[in-house]
Each structure stands twice: as structure tokens, then as C-alpha cells.
Amino acid sequence: MNPLNRCVLVLMAGLPIPSALAGDAAAGAAAWVAEHQPGGGAPVRSCVTCHGDDLTKPGRHAVTGKAIEPLAPSVNPERLSDPANVEKWLRRNCRWTLGRECTATEKADFVAYIKTQ
Template sequence: MFEIQTSNAKTQRREGRKAASARFSFTTFAPSRLCVELFLASALAAASAQAEPGSASAGEAMWTRPFSVDGENRSCADCHTADLTAAGRHVRTRKTIEPMAPSVNPQRLSDPKKVEKWFKRNCRWTLGRECNDQEKGDFLAYIRSR
């Protein structure tokens, strides 16, 4: 407990009033893990509700659109192919890329951390910058539609 005086005690005594004070008590509050998880889940749900839904047609248009980066024209379809149900091949490393369509490859889009990691890496390489939330939503809507 501690005490806070709300005005000068000397002035109050001179005016014949009793000094006003307030008492406060602080209790340590440690939120449970469940409380924190519920808060984060509700914040994520609120943010998702405010986000624009993705457009599969806009995602498809961006998927095949060439972007000029470092003097090269690049598109998502260069490595992943225009047919999301088919395997692709990276244009530089020649490594095989599993099909993007969840209908053919159920592991696709199942891990949010991996999805974000690959968006960051592939958008930087293909577009020369990170994708914004609307573009990510459009790509995801397109991929999920196949």
C-alpha cells in the first residue's frame, strides 16, 4: 500500500480542511497461458475479419504475369507451372517443386509458418519485393481453388 496526497497539505491546513489522500493496492497479475492464447486467437480472428477476401481470378492473373526484376522477366508460373496440379522445376536450381494444388498435394498450405516463409522468399525473388496482404490472399484463393 502507498498513499498519494492529491493537494498540498500545508495549503489545506491553512484553509482548515483535511488533506485528501488516496490509497492504492497493487496485486501482481500473471495471465495464464490459456488467457494469452485466447487473446491472441481473438485478435487474429478480428484481423482476419477486417482483411479483404482473396480473389482467385486476381491470383491467377498475378501467377502468370511477368515481373521485371534485375533485368529478367519472372513469374510464379516459371517455376511452379501454370497448371497447379503438376510438379514444377526451379528455373535456376532445377530442383523439382511439388504441385501447389492442395487437391493433389494435401500438405500444401497446411503449415502457416511455411506458407509465410515461402511467400517472403518467392515474392522477393519473383516480384522484387514482399507481397502485400491482398496479394497473398489472392494467391491463396487461386491455389485453393485448384
């Protein structure tokens, strides 16, 4: 493969990944514990609801009770290793927690925060 093609491939691979944006870990940490009120009088939700505030520890699904593997790459190297998986879960979990999809900036901040854990 010539260097130009290789460069294009690397750029393409980097484009859709939120982690490719320079996220703000501190902003991600603040957003992690921010509480959101769902409709219908349900209890407030945050990332902590299922994942906890210590990302090196397992979490627990708020509805089914199933254990969730730790999110911190320091103890669970598989985390953040598959961009499509990261996108899928950010979309699903932002919709459940915030009631909407997160912006590219918000997602990059979450990823930057998780990376430090």
C-alpha cells in the same frame, strides 16, 4: 478451457495467416501469370517460371532444376496446411519474382487462387 479463452485463441491463430483474409481467387490467378522484369537483363519472371501454369503438376526450380512438388491442395494436401511455411515462401518468392515483398492483399489473393486448385 472456457469459451471466451477458446474464442481468443481461435482469433489469434487466424490473425497472421494471409488465407484468413478473404482473398480474390480470380485476382490471384491473374497475378500468378503476370510477368515481372528483373534488373540486369535477366529473363522475365512469374510464378509460372518455377511452379508452372498447372498447379496439379510438379514445377521446377529455375536455377537449380530441382523438382517442386505440386502446389495444388487437391493433389498435395500438405500445401497451405502450415501458415508459417506459407508466409515464409510468399515472402521469399515474392521477393524473387516481383523484386519486393507482396502486400497482405496480394498474398491473400494468391492463397485464395491456390486453394481452388
